[in-house]
Amino acid sequence: MSLDIDHLRQWIGREDQAHEVLSSTLAQRLYATLDREGPTEDGADAPLLTHHCLCQPLVSTAELGPDGHPKRGGFLPPVPLPRRMWAGGALQFHSAPRVGEDITRQSVIEDVTMKSGRSGALCFVAVRHNFSSPRGPILSERQDIVYREATPSGTAAKPTPAPHGEERREISASPAFLFRYSALTFNSHRIHYDLPYAMDEEFYPGLVVHGPLQAMLLAQYAADLMGRTPSSFSFRSMAPIFGGGSFFLHAQKQGDDLKLWTAAPDGPMAMEAQARWD
CATH class of the missing domain: 3.10.129.10 (Hotdog Thioesterase)
Structure with missing residues (x-):
């Protein structure tokens, strides 16, 4: 499959923003899911990486693709390769998000690159997320997303x-x-x-x-x-x-x-x- 990398790179610099209150209920549900215990009252520090449960893109069910992901071409570039996964990332922590706070996510597409792997063409999209609260910065995260061909495992x-x-x-x-x-x-x-x-x-x-x-x-x-x-x-x-x-x-x-x-x-x-x- 041929990809128009120049077209896809036009998404570099595209931004997105969302905010959400980190509720006590969310903290309780996360602790229950992980079989952990911890404080969940307002002002308590939330578990590490709780931000992955916050400020997610809200897409109607009708707008999902056959794999369950939102259809492409909005914030993320319309990479035509069918398989998508989270390849890695890096986080810098500034302070813990606290229960009861209004958390803001500001995101930007930093890069779009092509590589070749054992399964064929690979397209990498690097996204920067900055999370903050009224107290100031919470963390900065680089997310590396990879798209690949739909190749059966040999x-x-x-x-x-x-x-x-x-x-x-x-x-x-x-x-x-x-x-x-x-x-x-x-x-x-x-x-x-x-x-x-x-x-x-x-x-x-x-x-x-x-x-x-x-x-x-x-x-x-x-x-x-x-x-x-x-x-x-x-x-x-x-x-x-x-x-x-x-x-x-x-x-x-x-x-x-x-x-x-x-x-x-x-x-x-x-x-x-x-x-x-x-």
């Missing part, structure tokens, strides 16, 4: 199992867990809750564990291990993890920082991340 060599970290935590990737996270983030991509679609249309062996969910779990794990929020956090998706079983969060000290990754039992490294403290 027979690949058995991947090298991921190493075990000094610390690790088991996570149950039940369908209910994935569905709840999709609901909290207003994410209707069908690979996360519609098993026939995930297998028959996108050629996966099962439901796909969300990349942002893995990033949230790793960031919170890093804060749990170190007892404080990192100043920055970056992550990169390397391979999918599928629901129905368990996977592990791994962590390894690197000086004053942490290297983190996710992996299914005996599976390859699925997401790698770095948490840093200034």
Whole structure:
């Protein structure tokens, strides 16, 4: 498939904005979904990466594409490649969002580039999100979205199992867990809750564990291990993890920082991340 990259690059600089109150109910639902406990009264710090549940684009059901994503050509460029995933990102934390605050998201398309991979053409869209509250900046996030061809998975060599970290935590990737996270983030991509679609249309062996969910779990794990929020956090998706079983969060000290990754039992490294403290 040929892409008019010059046309797609005309979206660079396009902006979008939204705001939403971080309600106590949202914080309670997120804690329940993650099997965690924490304060949810007004003024309490919300869990790390709660902003992924806030200020999501509001698109009517009739405007969704066959994969469940909003149809393209609005804020995001109309990339004709059919498959879309969150390839990675980087976050700088300034302060924690607080329950009861009106949170504002300001977004801009920073870049649109083309590459070639094993599955064919790849189109990367880099989006910058800045979140703030009446107190000032909360965080800045670069989101890397990749679009690719709809290519069935071929027979690949058995991947090298991921190493075990000094610390690790088991996570149950039940369908209910994935569905709840999709609901909290207003994410209707069908690979996360519609098993026939995930297998028959996108050629996966099962439901796909969300990349942002893995990033949230790793960031919170890093804060749990170190007892404080990192100043920055970056992550990169390397391979999918599928629901129905368990996977592990791994962590390894690197000086004053942490290297983190996710992996299914005996599976390859699925997401790698770095948490840093200034």
